[in-house]
Amino acid sequence: MKIILSDAGKRFNREWIFRHFDYQFFSSHAYAITGPNGSGKSTLLQFVAGVLMPSEGKIAYYNPDGEPNEGFFRFLSIAAPYLETIEEMTAIELLKFHHQFKPLMSGMPVSQILEKVGLKDAADKQIRYYSSGMKQRLKLAQAFFFRYACFAAR
Secondary structure, eight states: OEEEEEEEEEEETTEEEEEEEEEEEETTSOOOOOOOTTSSHHHHHHHHTTSSOOSEEEEEEEOTTSOBOTTGGGGOOOOOTTSOOOTTSBHHHHHHHHHTTSOBGGGOOHHHHHHHTTOGGGTTSBGGGSOHHHHHHHHHHHHHSBGGGGGGGO
16 A cells, blocks of 8 residues: 655644645555654644544555555554543444454454453453553554554555
8 A cells, every 4th residue: 555645734723733744655664753742743643544634735545556545444543542432332342343344354353352452351341441551452452453454464
């Protein structure tokens, strides 16, 4: 997959987080996004993952063959402490709900995923009762064990 940002910018209210940003990301490469607090790193990642829309410019997603990828969201995931979960659900319910939008990688059962991230004993507990570390492990499970990883293997 290739992601192209053209003259992209994001602002909240009147403040620009970044502006006139041009870049190409390739699934075959690894990237490190660095900068001081408040410099827009998380905003950029949310923008690239399709969580936030641009305030200006364009972002485009392409398959390895160069064709536009309209279903790009199936191949991208993001896990961050500030992203919310549905607190009334259990971990099993949340992962099964998420599975409706992105298939599980290799058909791995939800119970096995929860065991791998250390949440097997809390699988039937509402997420509202999880510690912040448990919530982060659940978000990581969503990011790591769903189909997004399939394009990296191509």
